Amino acid sequence: DAKTTQPPSMDCAEGRAANLPCNHSTISGNEYVYWYRQIHSQGPQYIIHGLKNNETNEMASLIITEDRKSSTLILPHATLRDTAVYYCIVRYRYNTDKLIFGTGTRLQVFP
């Protein structure tokens, strides 16, 4: 699975959009981009995943660049409850075993 690079920390004002970047320059055509988040001392929560098209669900939007070397997770209206560590994970589409978590981005949403 390809390696990802994320900033260690970011701040966001409550009510504003939080844009979390992820670089995955060695991604292959058969690798998905997954996003999970982990609120303090809880289990990781699945957010969204995509292959090459942009994706949106009730939690977030995922924007993948055309060359697929980077992506951005967008929380459109951040709340204090969105404060968490966000993990970007690249995973081979036919892989049914482990998720390899990087160090993630610690997002702090402030009032």
Place this chain on the structure above:
Amino acid sequence: DTEVTQTPKHLVMGMTNKKSLKCEQHMGHRAMYWYKQKAKKPPELMFVYSYEKLSINESVPSRFSPECPNSSLLNLHLHALQPEDSALYLCASSQALRGNTDTQYFGPGTRLTVL
């Protein structure tokens, strides 16, 4: 419903104790996972069960013994642990979609302290 439950939420045990962690899911998932997470570190895989058979053991010491009694249940038996085994133990499950992408869903974890 994407709920994975884990019991107990917290566990304190001595180095000579035997205890078990339990994980349950009722989503019809056929793959279940144990991850270990040390403080301020990302989760790391320990074991994978696929269709009730152990498919991956990430070189975990034998003092950790997994068991999958049926497709909904996953246990982790603990014996003669060391203080450095203190961590958050996370269970996850997925559909085990062969030939397609497969999303894992995590439980809340068991916080284990070994004295």
